[in-house]
Amino acid sequence: MYRKIRAKIKEFERKIGKLILDKSKKENNIKFESIKKILFIRYDGKIGDYMVSSFVYREIKKQRPDIQIDVVGISKNESLFLKNKNVDNFFRLKKTKYRYLSPLGKKLKASNYDVLIDPTEVLKNKDLFFIRKINAKINYGYAKENYKIFNRNIEQNSDHMQVVYKKILESLGFRNIEISYDIPEDEDSDRKVTEYLKKHNVKGLIAVNLFGAGKTRKFNQEKSLELLKKLGESYPEYRMILLDSPRDREELNKVIEAADGILYYDKSETIFDSIAIIKKSEIVISPDTSIVHIGVGLNKKVTAFYSRNKENFDKWGIDEKNKVIRYDKDINEIDFNKENI
Structure with a gap:
């Protein structure tokens, strides 16, 4: 009331x-x-x-x-x-x-x-x-x-x-406009991330973001581990790295503790660190549109999670060359056994 x-x-x-x-x-x-x-x-x-x-x-x-x-x-x-x-x-x-x-x-x-x-x-x-x-x-x-x-x-x-x-x-009055994204970079972030990945002997990399802005766009611990297991089975030759989410670090730490062999760059401080990681990745997985669009802008293979809200997807979606997985009300409803990750 x-x-x-x-x-x-x-x-x-x-x-x-x-x-x-x-x-x-x-x-x-x-x-x-x-x-x-x-x-x-x-x-x-x-x-x-x-x-x-x-x-x-x-x-x-x-x-x-x-x-x-x-x-x-x-x-x-x-x-x-x-x-x-x-x-x-x-x-x-x-x-x-x-x-x-x-x-x-x-x-x-x-x-x-x-x-x-x-x-x-x-x-x-x-x-x-x-x-x-x-x-x-x-x-x-x-x-x-x-x-x-x-x-x-x-x-x-x-x-x-x-x-x-x-x-x-x-x-x-502007003409012949090129609409490709202009993704910003930071040399210091690039250098530190490169050193981190070299230290861990990373060859192929999958960048995974688990959290979107709203509560219904955040993977819970159980679903996060299910997703990481599915990715590990589908891409055994790749290493997975979790992207930072300052507002969700408590939940993120629980996932890191429960998962085996998952990388996490704990010195991440700004969005430029995530951009540097995505640059070094071949595949990007995310329910968050900022990470999704960074991946698209850097020409990565992107798997994105969107609700079935057509109006929102029309405005902020990505093109069909990428993978889009839709859900109804909550992202944790997704059945990964039925989805081709």
């Missing part, structure tokens, strides 16, 4: 906030050659989304190296953008609260951005507040048909998010 009441209050607050903050913005048909500064709002912090959209920054600079590309993000994706040679400035929000959004919005307004791009499908009042503060000439969104503040928009559709990003660039 409490949750239902709270949800209704939140919905009412959003409606009131939208009435106050979502004001019509003048249409601006800025010419391609006149675009000088673009700001991306990326404080959702989703690493998988970064990978899917990573080509955008490269393609802008390829055709218009003079355009300044800035990004607003949080600490979770900061290292990725700082490594991206095509991003000029990264502005980190400590927290997505009004007291942090307001001064940063005022600062960004002084930059006079030509284009602001925010592909987030669901906006909160504070997001509208922040976008109004920045006051770019063009506010470009996706699925923002019901928002007045966006004067350019790609209507909601079933296209993959790669295609959505491509359409945004095309409508701004």
Whole structure:
């Protein structure tokens, strides 16, 4: 009962906030050659989304190296953008609260951005507040048909998010866009992982990630061991290495203790360590879309686990050359005896 009441209050607050903050913005048909500064709002912090959209920054600079590309993000994706040679400035929000959004919005307004791009499908009042503060000439969104503040928009559709990003660039005047992922690398991570694998005399390697973002996308200990046993039987000539998951280390340690001969790079600290491991692997197994898309971007053989939610898969799925295993409500329902891992 409490949750239902709270949800209704939140919905009412959003409606009131939208009435106050979502004001019509003048249409601006800025010419391609006149675009000088673009700001991306990326404080959702989703690493998988970064990978899917990573080509955008490269393609802008390829055709218009003079355009300044800035990004607003949080600490979770900061290292990725700082490594991206095509991003000029990264502005980190400590927290997505009004007291942090307001001064940063005022600062960004002084930059006079030509284009602001925010592909987030669901906006909160504070997001509208922040976008109004920045006051770019063009506010470009996706699925923002019901928002007045966006004067350019790609209507909601079933296209993959790669295609959505491509359409945004095309409508701004960019052509011949290559949508292959631009996976970041770190030399220090590469060196340390190479030394670790050499120490363990690894020839063929399978990178296994056991945990997705939601509870229903995490393998429990029993299912994890079942998966590892199945992989060991199917690929006896390969070694398996478990990828780190900081939020799930307690469960991960239980699996490591119970499994025989499984590698785990315990010095893993950042996403770049996982990227370095995946680079050295031939096969990638994961229910987490960030790891899945890194594997795809590095041209690995990927086995991914997705729910049967068609809308989600259309947006964030992978192509048919990879292996996709679907489940209904919980990933632990999967019967590995019936699946060709």
